Structures are given as C-alpha cells and as structure tokens.
Amino acid sequence: MTELFYDKSVTCIACGQAFKTKRMRVNSVRIEKVDGDFCPHYTAENPLYYDVNVCPHCKLAFTDNFSPLSLANKERLTQGYLHKIQVHDLCGERTWQDALRSYELALVTSQLVNEKMLMQANLALRIAWLYRYEHRSADEQRFLRIAVDLYVKMYQEQNYDTEVMPDAKLMYIIAELFGRLKEWNKTKVWFSHLFTDQTADAKWRARGRDRWLEFKAMIKEETEDPDGYAGT
Ligand SMILES: [Zn+2]
Numbered sequence: 001m002t003e004l005f006y007d008k009s010v011t012c013i014a015c016g017q018a019f020k021t022k023r024m025r026v027n028s029v030r031i032e033k034v035d036g037d038f039c040p041h042y043t044a045e046n047p048l049y050y051d052v053n054v055c056p057h058c059k060l061a062f063t064d065n066f067s068p069l070s071l072a073n074k075e076r077l078t079q080g081y082l083h084k085i086q087v088h089d090l091c092g093e094r095t096w097q098d099a100l101r102s103y104e105l106a107l108v109t110s111q112l113v114n115e116k117m118l119m120q121a122n123l124a125l126r127i128a129w130l131y132r133y134e135h136r137s138a139d140e141q142r143f144l145r146i147a148v149d150l151y152v153k154m155y156q157e158q159n160y161d162t163e164v165m166p167d168a169k170l171m172y173i174i175a176e177l178f179g180r181l182k183e184w185n186k187t188k189v190w191f192s193h194l195f196t197d198q199t200a201d202a203k204w205r206a207r208g209r210d211r212w213l214e215f216k217a218m219i220k221e222e223t224e225d226p227d228g229y230a231g232t
Pocket of ligand 1 (some may be wrong): 013015016017055056057058059060063128
C-alpha cells in the first residue's frame, strides 16, 4: 500500500513552518468514470482525499492553489480562529471522514480570508462529491447549492479569471449543478445561455447538449407535462 503515497513537503501559508503530508502518486490512480460535474470515481484509493493540506503546527487547512495570505489575514487567523478549532493530525493516510474534515476546514479558511469565489465554489463542490461517494444525498445537495450560488455570483459579477475558468465551462457547470438540484427552469436557462453564446467553446456546447438530453429525459420522467422542456 505504501507505494501508493509519497510525502510532499509543504510550507504553511499562515505560520510559515514546513511539514510533510501524504499525496497519491499519479500513476497509482485509476478512474472508473467521471460525472457530468467532473466528479471522478476511482476504482481504489481516492487522490482527492489528499488535496487539502492541514498544517500540524497551527492547524490551518489550505490547498496548493490558495493565494498567499496578507499580514492582516495571518494575524486574524492565528490570533482568533486557529485557537478555536480542534483537529487531529491529518498528514497521514486519510479516511473519508478525514478527507471531509480537511475540506470543511479549507472551505472555512477560504471564506475567512476572502479567497477567490472560484476557490470557495470548487471546495464546496468537492465536499458535495465526498457526500455523493457515501450516497448522502441531502448533504450532497446542500453543498451543491453552496457551490452553484457561488458560480452564479462569479458569473454575474464577472469576477473570475477566464484563463482558469472559461465562460463556457462556467455556464456548463452552473447548468449541470442546477440539473442535479432538479431546478429545471434554471437548468434550461443556463444551458440556453451556453448554446446561444457564439463565443462559447464548441467542446463545452457539445458536452452541454449531451447533458441537456439526459436531463430532459429525467424531466420527462418526473413531470406530467414535459412538453415545455422536452420540445426544446
Ligand atoms: Zn501552520
């Protein structure tokens, strides 16, 4: 088992101390399938469990993509929040519970330090995926809701880097998440934004069309009068 993992050296963005934390080797990862919202399903160990670093010195949870902390944020975290949280060492192999805890803490960190909305949304989406793995649908939906609200806000405020998140991909994921929340009107509206945007990457429009067909089939099964949707 041990060759699945390696120890990655990380420097904490709050306390500046170095530590080692487990990561999975890329070549040991086997993907079985990927859901419409990019949730990967693995045949064995799940590398997503290890994306969040949890500093064993000050307990801050963050990912490699977090922005450097301002002095004010560092002081706010180290003088307040970090004194209050209880967390055991999460630098070794992680259970599902450990992974959930690390992502929950990272989401809180991202909110406290005002990380980019994309980061906050992505963390919420990953927590939803963790619940999906365990078939905890109500919890999954709660975090899908947090994620989609953030993605919509980002889009409305045009507050994201299109190099990292192209417009078409953002419209696609918003439509997809509304579909998973069974908010059919919003699903339709956001896929429609995607399909009518002439600048949208053909790859995302094609993927959106495939998913919209699948959602329309679900709508047809669930609604008595699906014509308004199925005829689109
Ligand atoms: Zn630290």
